[in-house]
Amino acid sequence: MTLDRSRRRFLERGVAFGATIGTVALAGCSSLDEDDHPAVDATGAELTSITEIDPPERLEELPVDVSDERVEEGIDRVETLLEPIPGPAGLVEEIPNEAVRNYVDETRKRARDGLEDVEEEPTNYARLSSLGSPRRRAAEAEAAYAAATDGLTPDEVEEQLADLEDELSGTESELTRFGTDDEPQYAVVVYSVVERELDTAGRFVENAYRPMLGASTVEAVGDLASRYERATASLEEAQYLIDRQAEVGERAFDDEFESAASALLTDLEESVERLPLESRDPAEELFDAPVEGTPREWAGESAIRRTRSSYDDVSARLENGRLARALTSLHAAETGRRTIERLRSIVDDGGLERPEDADDVRGAKQDAIDAIRTARGETSAPYLVDRSLGTAISAIRGGDRRLERDADRSSDRAVLYTTAEYAYAAAWARALPGATEWFVDALP
Structure with a gap:
């Protein structure tokens, strides 16, 4: 599919946001569908057709064989x-x-x-x-x-x-x-x-x-x-x-895994604590840019919550002796941190703007799919990456479900939410290789 210049600019600027776990409830993003913004030029049929584009499948594999x-x-x-x-x-x-x-x-x-x-x-x-x-x-x-x-x-x-x-x-x-x-x-x-x-x-x-x-x-x-x-x-x-x-x-590896998790937790502490989790307008504070009526609001708020949730899981899992799960939570938290940085950079360049039509939403989904495929093809730690890509795939499917449910009755709100979810999937996939390299290097 050939995209015109404005469409390419939307994709280049508008695909970012970070997270760790599945879709978070939309509560808190109260201004996503303000009436003073131009309506998205898309019919319900055009939007629901986007859900027919299949996302990549999860690769449920382990390094050990199951007979x-x-x-x-x-x-x-x-x-x-x-x-x-x-x-x-x-x-x-x-x-x-x-x-x-x-x-x-x-x-x-x-x-x-x-x-x-x-x-x-x-x-x-x-x-x-x-x-x-x-x-x-x-x-x-x-x-x-x-x-x-x-x-x-x-x-x-x-x-x-x-x-x-x-x-x-x-x-x-x-x-x-x-x-x-x-x-x-x-x-x-x-x-x-x-x-x-x-x-x-x-x-x-x-x-x-x-x-x-x-x-x-x-x-x-x-x-x-x-x-x-x-x-x-x-x-x-x-x-x-x-x-x-x-x-x-x-x-x-028990002792070394515990030591590695404790050290990585300390490394992440300062950057995670700086996230504006308790702010009245966390996305606006995160980006230092207007967010109302754009995917930025949902993307920013959910990225902060998801990253903080993964980080908080680490201490609880260490206390319960779940050393490997503590480490995978750290991997997710670092991926979320890097995704937030990617998101900030894209918004600084004017990205994650309000979609104009169904082609913008479709392009965001295709970009997420391409990012997942690229991450799979470039990694030297396939099992870690494949399992973490499940987060991105879940986001794509979450966006699809929202379009299927609301495209005909609340299309603008559905478009903003879905575009943010697709953008999150793309940003997560692009942040994952660097976060994985950081993580693997820290292991014994």
């Missing part, structure tokens, strides 16, 4: 849980209560649908990671069926939870982060996933003991079983990855 056999074990677990439940006609005979019968049948269908989604995932790691949901629903359906037909009680499920809690505690206490001398960043990637899954398992175990107010016995049993199975799936994934990574390298 076909491990994925099949998870699929077999779902099938085993669902096997005792008869078809619809059999359920009518065994469960007279229509509401209970429908609950069991619908939950079973959700498990089956989840299995179909697993099969569509592109890699074995992605399949393994996505098995938690169908396993959870299959266990819920099986337990609810057993409660309705065979008298399974919450106390019996809680006994299993107690055993799982002990196993989780043992895995936590024995966790040591191993890797190789030449690729410590690979260990960071693998153990950040391990720590996330251990956190997920712990959260589901803890929540399982919270009573479901107003629930029937069948519902209570189903809910307990679903939480037990989801926690089990996460714990098993963590244990599997721990075993695979231990086969790769024998050097223990």
Whole structure:
């Protein structure tokens, strides 16, 4: 597609803003759709057509291999849980209560649908990671069926939870982060996933003991079983990855990871503390330029919040012994800091102006896609970069969802929000290689 000079100028100036985690609520950006600005020259159909441009896919890969056999074990677990439940006609005979019968049948269908989604995932790691949901629903359906037909009680499920809690505690206490001398960043990637899954398992175990107010016995049993199975799936994934990574390298990195995280946290402190988080007009203060009626307001405010959120996560994760997740939060915070600097520079040059029409929005999206592809092609740390690019891809999809929802009823506001999200994705992708080099150089 050939762009005229004004269109190129919009793209060159108008693609920046930094962040770390998914889309933040629009609250606080109250002037994005002020009436005293010219309307964006775009129809709802033109705007929604932009969402048909597919963003790059997430590359759910790890430095360690996940075997076909491990994925099949998870699929077999779902099938085993669902096997005792008869078809619809059999359920009518065994469960007279229509509401209970429908609950069991619908939950079973959700498990089956989840299995179909697993099969569509592109890699074995992605399949393994996505098995938690169908396993959870299959266990819920099986337990609810057993409660309705065979008298399974919450106390019996809680006994299993107690055993799982002990196993989780043992895995936590024995966790040591191993890797190789030449690729410590690979260990960071693998153990950040391990720590996330251990956190997920712990959260589901803890929540399982919270009573479901107003629930029937069948519902209570189903809910307990679903939480037990989801926690089990996460714990098993963590244990599997721990075993695979231990086969790769024998050097223990725990102490060095903790030292590196503490040092990097100190390095970032001054620049993060200077961000105008508490300002009445944070974006205007950040850019020292007008922001009303432009994507700058949303871009600036969300960039500040996201970067600060990642930075704050570091201390909490260090306190909880989540050394790899602390390091990945630092990587995200530095990427956010560099994205903010890129955003400031672009606004200084007059960028991130109010889009004139649908072509401006479409160009911003295409620029983000190009930036993601470039970042993937130029990195020497592909696993770190690919996982971090998920933030940019989420921003593109968040912008698409906003256009799909609001293009016909609040088009100007949707355009400003979406353009900011596309610009964020582009800026994040362009900031990522430098932030990754900084991060890898700081590792032992």
